[in-house]
Amino acid sequence: MATASRRLPALFSRRNGAAPVEAIEGRVRLGRRTKHLVKRLLPGEIAVIDHVNIDRIAAEELIATGVRAVVNASASSNGLYPNAGPLVLTRAGVKLIDVEESDPFELLRDGDRVTVAGDSILVGGEVVVRGHVLEVEELERRQEEQLARVNRALAEFAENTVAHVRGETELLTGSVEFPSTRASFRDRHVLIVVRGERHRRDLKALRAYVRDVRPLIVAVDGGADGVLEAGMKPDVIIGDMDSAGDEALRCGAELIVHAYPDGRAPGRERLLEMGLHHTVLAAAGTSEDVAMLMAYEKGAALIVSVGAHFNLIEFLDRKRGGMSSTFLTRLRIGEKLVDAKGVSRLYNPAPTVGPLLLFLVVFAVLLTILVITSPALNDVFQLVWLKIRIWLGL
Numbered sequence: 001m002a003t004a005s006r007r008l009p010a011l012f013s014r015r016n017g018a019a020p021v022e023a024i025e026g027r028v029r030l031g032r033r034t035k036h037l038v039k040r041l042l043p044g045e046i047a048v049i050d051h052v053n054i055d056r057i058a059a060e061e062l063i064a065t066g067v068r069a070v071v072n073a074s075a076s077s078n079g080l081y082p083n084a085g086p087l088v089l090t091r092a093g094v095k096l097i098d099v100e101e102s103d104p105f106e107l108l109r110d111g112d113r114v115t116v117a118g119d120s121i122l123v124g125g126e127v128v129v130r131g132h133v134l135e136v137e138e139l140e141r142r143q144e145e146q147l148a149r150v151n152r153a154l155a156e157f158a159e160n161t162v163a164h165v166r167g168e169t170e171l172l173t174g175s176v177e178f179p180s181t182r183a184s185f186r187d188r189h190v191l192i193v194v195r196g197e198r199h200r201r202d203l204k205a206l207r208a209y210v211r212d213v214r215p216l217i218v219a220v221d222g223g224a225d226g227v228l229e230a231g232m233k234p235d236v237i238i239g240d241m242d243s244a245g246d247e248a249l250r251c252g253a254e255l256i257v258h259a260y261p262d263g264r265a266p267g268r269e270r271l272l273e274m275g276l277h278h279t280v281l282a283a284a285g286t287s288e289d290v291a292m293l294m295a296y297e298k299g300a301a302l303i304v305s306v307g308a309h310f311n312l313i314e315f316l317d318r319k320r321g322g323m324s325s326t327f328l329t330r331l332r333i334g335e336k337l338v339d340a341k342g343v344s345r346l347y348n349p350a351p352t353v354g355p356l357l358l359f360l361v362v363f364a365v366l367l368t369i370l371v372i373t374s375p376a377l378n379d380v381f382q383l384v385w386l387k388i389r390i391w392l393g394l
Helices: 054-064 085-091 137-150 150-168 197-204 207-213 223-229 266-275 289-299 312-317 324-337 342-346 353-373 375-392
Strands: 023-030 046-049 067-071 095-098 112-116 120-123 125-130 132-134 189-194 216-220 236-239 254-259 279-282 300-304 337-339
Touching: 023 067, 054 085, 085 095, 085 137, 085 279, 132 197, 137 150, 189 197, 189 289, 197 207, 197 223, 197 300, 197 342, 216 223, 216 289, 236 289, 254 266, 254 289, 289 300, 289 324, 300 324, 324 337, 337 342
Parallel strands: 023 046, 046 067, 067 095, 189 216, 189 300, 216 236, 236 254, 254 279, 300 337
Antiparallel strands: 023 112, 095 132, 112 120, 120 125
């Protein structure tokens, strides 16, 4: 085995005059799917993942859990395109180690108490896994080199997009048959929440808009968890149902399983096991695109997207080979689609009744105190009150 266990007796001492190796101690949590692992990570723990090309979303979710180190069984950045995730992690102070010569999932057990020192992971003082520590300087240099090669990725992306446009023209022609829903879309604002970059921040910025306009909330798969975290409730959840938590699926929202065009719907099995009523929608494209098209076809007045992908780097970062369905969807929806950032900047919330009532109550209390403590004003008040009683015939 390439990482045979051996003891390092002077692991934390100075080596050749260098600074001492910083040790990180904690329990490891194993999960090959990062988006599932972050739901059970606790602050101070060490995440063991299997994530090729860590994207920004995954990095931000890992940082939010409070992990101190991330051990990746795959290449955090394989050089195909400039993914931002590894650099986001390391700049936030999270230690990132790539382990590609062995499988940490075979050498570590969930919940093991380990020590991470340098490029080594120890259990009970014995080195069981060794990898390569990714530093900020190295990642910045890599990213610059990858940006120089991005032209190749752009060409492949464009070719893939064009190649698939013909097969997904049903998104443009309106031939997708959308199921009937309890929720009415007609002439309403529809807020579509996707698990994406900064979706939590955008939802927070839209609190006043949601409170005043009360849009219909459609969550795309894992976006449902973000809606609940923001103190809101989704009206509809659509997707393959592999990212949304159990609490979100049981919140009472209408559930629509997005199936492949041939009718296969792997996510349906989970809902059947949970005993949840749902409908199946077979359509090409991503669940995000289908959700937007459904809102448009059902007569939404405005579609506001949260966490959606709007630029090319985001598509590459999410390992999308092309954007044919997204291109056709945006082409069909047109001006009805607005990004959450635009709404939060342009929307001026109406003044609420609460502050006005509070002002009136405070004013009345102060006026009462002033009248009681001033004999002259008290006399005037009594005279005015007498005239009011005479006028009312009391």
